[in-house]
Amino acid sequence: MTVDLLDWKRTSAYTLAMKQITTPENLAEPFKPRLPWLTGDLQTVRNLLVGRPADLSAWPCRRVELDLDDGTGDHLLGSFHPATPASGPLAVLIHGLTGSQDSHYLRATAGFLLTQGFAVLRLNLRGAGPGRALARQQYHAGRSADIDGALRAFQALEPKAFETGLFLVGFSLGANVLLKFLAEEGSEWSVTAAATVSAPIDLRAGQQRLMKPRNRVYHYWLLRNMKRELLSSPGGLDGHRLQVLESVRDIYDFDDRIVAPANGFDGALDYYTRCSAVVFLPSIKTPTLLVQAVDDPWIPVESYRCVDWQAYPNLRLLQADGGGHVGFHAAKALVPWHDQKISAFFKQLRG
The missing domain is CATH 3.40.50.1820 (Alpha/Beta hydrolase fold, catalytic domain)
Structure with missing residues (x-):
């Protein structure tokens, strides 16, 4: 064993x-x-x-x-x-x-x-x-x-x-x-x-790596879980945010259209630049x-x-x-x- x-x-x-x-x-x-x-x-x-x-x-x-x-x-x-x-x-x-x-x-x-x-x-x-x-x-x-x-x-x-x-x-x-x-x-x-x-x-390099074809299974799995987390927000999502989330197709899009505007960043690239360790x-x-x-x-x-x-x-x-x-x-x-x-x-x- x-x-x-x-x-x-x-x-x-x-x-x-x-x-x-x-x-x-x-x-x-x-x-x-x-x-x-x-x-x-x-x-x-x-x-x-x-x-x-x-x-x-x-x-x-x-x-x-x-x-x-x-x-x-x-x-x-x-x-x-x-x-x-x-x-x-x-x-x-x-x-x-x-x-x-x-x-x-x-x-x-x-x-x-x-x-x-x-x-x-x-x-x-x-x-x-x-x-x-x-x-x-x-x-x-x-x-x-x-x-x-x-x-x-x-x-x-x-x-x-x-x-x-x-x-x-x-x-x-x-x-x-x-x-x-x-x-x-x-x-x-x-x-x-x-x-x-x-x-x-x-963060930008990591996002680009995850979106490579060889990582498509990882990418799909993470994106699915990220969406599930957001959908479980207390009180749910308003109609506009729900519509945006449903149209998101990749992690960059999620960061650009969900994470960035919700946290005061000017898009995904600004988020990556300002937050990368x-x-x-x-x-x-x-x-x-x-x-x-x-x-x-x-x-x-x-x-x-x-x-x-x-x-x-x-x-x-x-x-x-x-x-x-x-x-x-x-x-x-x-x-x-x-x-x-x-x-x-x-x-x-x-x-």
């Missing part, structure tokens, strides 16, 4: 894997894919095909509603797992496009960090997942102020959770949001460390690990290769030859490779 078929509830195997703490010296160990997930595409779709959500029932959890206090009346929804022991630092996890607090990758990271003594907040972006009914507006790749608002609201609810360190992890679109937040507010929050996985740091990298003072795969089918490797990473001493790029998009299913391990590396990076900085 391969590790893909193991039940995550079998604590003897799962706990053993979780306790394989990666040391700082192993941070740069190369990624080796798990059979049969040998290509970037297979790594990307593995969870969708055979993945089982990590079982988090061993850790207490409570629902938290976070008032954004920005005049919209919107709230963000999160699931908070206190640390065991209670003195552990706080890790806030931020999902990607059309994801939520219950995305496979987010639950896997939450489970691993909980075994390392972290408290974990699985945060839904504005209008995402089970928090859809709490927000009339919708998240986008540049809505970094929502992270600031969520942290302020959560600190008011759980002030002790921030006493031993604040760590932030973002995935895909949520990783772009996180990098922008770090540039704008990271120092104010005294974030101990941060990590991103498969961040589309050049690559613009904000020079301003990030927080120690940050960026995990990215060369064979990511959604994000062109050129987005990362055109950056002079040596010019940014606070940023560490960990670029693997394989891993796909938020995949990194490694050989001989239940714990995703990116989680091992994030844990090692955070371990260096916990003090």
Whole structure:
């Protein structure tokens, strides 16, 4: 029986894997894919095909509603797992496009960090997942102020959770949001460390890659889910917006005709230009690990290769030859490779 078929509830195997703490010296160990997930595409779709959500029932959890206090009346929804022991630092996890607090990758990271003594907040972006009914507006790749608002609201609810360190992890679109937040507010929050996985740091390049013929299945799947999210808006859509949505045929059109006008951008290109994380990298003072795969089918490797990473001493790029998009299913391990590396990076900085 391969590790893909193991039940995550079998604590003897799962706990053993979780306790394989990666040391700082192993941070740069190369990624080796798990059979049969040998290509970037297979790594990307593995969870969708055979993945089982990590079982988090061993850790207490409570629902938290976070008032954004920005005049919209919107709230963000999160699931908070206190640390065991209670003195552990706080890790806030931020999902990607059309994801939520219950995305496979987010639950896997939450489970691993909980075994390392972290408290974990699985945060839904504005209008995402089970928090859809709490927000009339919708998240986008540049809505970094929502992270600031969520942290302020959560600190008011759980002030002790921030006493031993604040760590932030973002995935895909949520990783772009996180990098922008770090540039704008990271120092104010005294974030101990941060990590991103498969961040589309050049939004225009990522959009163009997704619309290539080889990615038409991904493109169709994402666009369908984006439309479903919008259609589930509290109170529904007015006739004009519904008509526009029905006529949208691709992601660029969605960004240009839906996202941009709803958020004060002058079209999709203005949205991409003003929100791409690559613009904000020079301003990030927080120690940050960026995990990215060369064979990511959604994000062109050129987005990362055109950056002079040596010019940014606070940023560490960990670029693997394989891993796909938020995949990194490694050989001989239940714990995703990116989680091992994030844990090692955070371990260096916990003090």
